[in-house]
Amino acid sequence: MTDYRSSGVDIEAGDAVKARIADLVKSTYSEQVLTRGGEFAGLVQLPDYHDALAVSIDGVGTKLKVAVLSNIHNTVGQDLVNHCVNDIAVMGCDPLCFVDYMALGKLDEQVVLQIIEGLCAGCKENGIALIGGETAQMPDMYAEGEYDLAGAIVGLVNPEKRFPKSNIAAGDRLVAVQSNGLHTNGYSLARAIVFDKNRFKVDTYNKGISCTWGEELLKIHISYLKLIQSIKGMEGVKGFAHITGGGLPGNLSRILPPNCLAVINKSQININPVYHELQSLGDISDKEMYNVFNMGVGLVVVVDSSRESYIIQNMKKYHNSYDVGYIDGSNNGSKVVINDS
């Protein structure tokens, strides 16, 4: 069985470090910092202003390896921008601007231009400006042809209108919004299954996904900004979770108040075909799949049950959306349960 640890990413070690980092980091906080770590973005109140600043930083991870294998570099910038946009949008923030960091061994002008094209396409799609960047040439750190790509987004939110709302409670419903594949997470495991264990190439066609592995694994991370902006002011919309690294359990838990348990009904999930293929080709357990991948759910919205059908109706104007579970009162430490029934 291939799992995420044997493919080189040790999530548990990461969590242990995170706890100790949190203490160090909090020692830098002033009263103006409105977040306490673990949120999708950091918020800082601006002096004498109605809005707080939201800042988030992320990378593309080893999806970049698929871009390099495919020699297609004009999509990873969109992945990065959309990922970051979603991270601040789920807190109710409106994105404002973006800065990128690109690190590479040897500067190939055409590759750099393609990356920037993607970044600019992503910025335009989300209505934000790319106001800065750093292109670092680091010979003997990156192999020829390889690069890393990260970026930071800045946005604004009125703290009184930030998400999640404090009134998430037992009885609320969970609405899933369809992803179009892996988005930007789980690539170390997916690459281990596809390219290492099964020795497929990026141009190997797979019937189950109706495209090549390269096409599948480079599908662009969806921006949920327009969907979120269109419903965040509606009565009964209480919380948004962007489903990234850590899957549904790892990300839904980030927006739940104490004593709330999110119950996801597995049978209701519209699982993306790529996950059936990856699970079968890799012989991966269900638990592992749900802890690493989004499984077809890119965003979860917590809504008041009485308002659910109206809200879903509006969400469907943007992306396929459907009920996938509910909030229960928690009677143990667990925050998220993926229900087999």
Next chain:
Amino acid sequence: MTDYRSSGVDIEAGDAVKARIADLVKSTYSEQVLTRGGEFAGLVQLPDYHDALAVSIDGVGTKLKVAVLSNIHNTVGQDLVNHCVNDIAVMGCDPLCFVDYMALGKLDEQVVLQIIEGLCAGCKENGIALIGGETAQMPDMYAEGEYDLAGAIVGLVNPEKRFPKSNIAAGDRLVAVQSNGLHTNGYSLARAIVFDKNRFKVDTYNKGISCTWGEELLKIHISYLKLIQSIKGMEGVKGFAHITGGGLPGNLSRILPPNCLAVINKSQININPVYHELQSLGDISDKEMYNVFNMGVGLVVVVDSSRESYIIQNMKKYHNSYDVGYIDGSNNGSKVVINDS
């Protein structure tokens, strides 16, 4: 002769790409974007607010390689924060918060903690909060024990008080502020000279620099925030240039209006001993040295000549500062001249 190109960093290719990138990037700009690229930070006007947002992103470059060789990881975070702080401070901005991006092959908890310690020390020194970060584990992208580190800073500035001022003109004086070494630039060339060409180790003692090469090359990038904040409101202070990649010519040119030439008198520069050693050990031309390294000048301040002695007196409370040249009218395309006399 070792030069920057043969050590793997091709500055000219970078510049050619930069020009084409600029066009793409500008296509994302709205009227709220106050900068046009090439500045030390990007500025965006906030709606109905007295201040604009300043954002800048940077990495530590291959100074990280020296940290890895020395197995000392609690200083590079300070390098990064101070570098970014200086980049927005030279535009007159007050820093507010920071986010970091760390990418590594295999997570070594102690190394990660040391890096975060440095980031937090840097944030505290500059009075800012570390409000977010991403630690990306990317096996098979980074060699074991290696990592990349980047970060973005956000600050505020009243656009009417931003630097450089528009009144920089012939007759103004240039004031140098001492660096304590390479800061965070020129490490590919320095490492090629020290570790490759001369086969020194990080614990090799060098008489000329009175310490080991590891100690010298890990000296922490100075934050000039307090110096800048203390004088930026003074009459006659017109511009600040943070001397990073590209040296005095590459960075002074970023703040000069058209038809202004900065003339630096080489004989006045208090050259840091490390540069004598590197130049001699590497057989590097003067031109190359000045194009790659800060040569002992971490910051240049453009001041009105009649106010220079008063301003220098105040600057010296923070860092060694002295007259190093002047602004002349430019009669050709060149923006900066390093005068041999």
